[in-house]
Amino acid sequence: MILGCGKRHKGMSSVTCQISISLDGFVAGPNQSLENPIGEGGMRLHQWLFETDSWHKLQGHAGGAHTVDSEVVDGLFQNVGAYIMGRHMFGGGRGGTTFNFVTDGIDSALEQARLAGGAKDIVVAGGAHTVQQFIAAGLLDELYLHIVPIVLGAGERLLENVGDPMLKPNDVIASPAVTHVRYRIGR
């Protein structure tokens, strides 16, 4: 069920980020490594996603349940023109989507993503440090948090070194597994 609690800015191209976050603010568990980039216990942040039929469909097979969370997942891939990610950069992606990896700063990455994405939305896909840079620079329009009811206790926090981005909750979608809150960034 979708609970509107503010104005949506439909039809506008946005720079957005959607990310699963524990109730104590972590987007990855402790002791991240090449083998376990999401850290210890971090996979629990994404359990809700793996249980949806939408996720299974994206992997090309049947399975999972069709829930409120499925509709959230389906919505994540609508109107996306380009993805921006930290560290490396390459072109070409699923269904003509362009992936831009940040190597020479976020302004440059955003400029390239705008060129690639046209009038469509630009998704800052992570990691946390890249998202923080976009928030701190005032370049993110929307932060869509999937608030997972787990307490990780340690790991990588999302909302550090970002100042106060002046968030406004715009839409809330609640399920027994997770609370999805779409925040508009005022700053």
Add this chain to the structure above:
Amino acid sequence: MILGCGKRHKGMSSVTCQISISLDGFVAGPNQSLENPIGEGGMRLHQWLFETDSWHKLQGHAGGAHTVDSEVVDGLFQNVGAYIMGRHMFGGGRGGTTFNFVTDGIDSALEQARLAGGAKDIVVAGGAHTVQQFIAAGLLDELYLHIVPIVLGAGERLLENVGDPMLKPNDVIASPAVTHVRYRIGR
């Protein structure tokens, strides 16, 4: 608007806690003192409350707006038999409510509150350290978080030293100011 997303346990006496929390997990700002017990910037956590007509009514005067948040505030005082707070202890409160201040441990406080509250709910009213003790000991049934879309950056965190309480979101009430999520504690 209320968005049910799980089972309510109506009619059951619960040990509950309701608290306003910043999106980065703080229930008080930095540099708490006797003059400013809620810390720098901490009052922003409660702005949503002060803007409701329910709050003004509780103070005995008119004012404020009647919003979704007002209904949340009204609900907070229903079926409460006793309050437990840290540090000191005294009896007698608003409308026959008993306040119990923890001086000799949380088990004793809970026992006294149960005697005072009868079949009604027991509210652990804070501070954060007392709430943490109740969660860690498995004595809290419900955690009702008012998730305020501000980033405090520093201060006193709620969900530290609590292990993983196995939370399940039960009800979500969303407004343009705050997202209220009632978590049932499974542990």
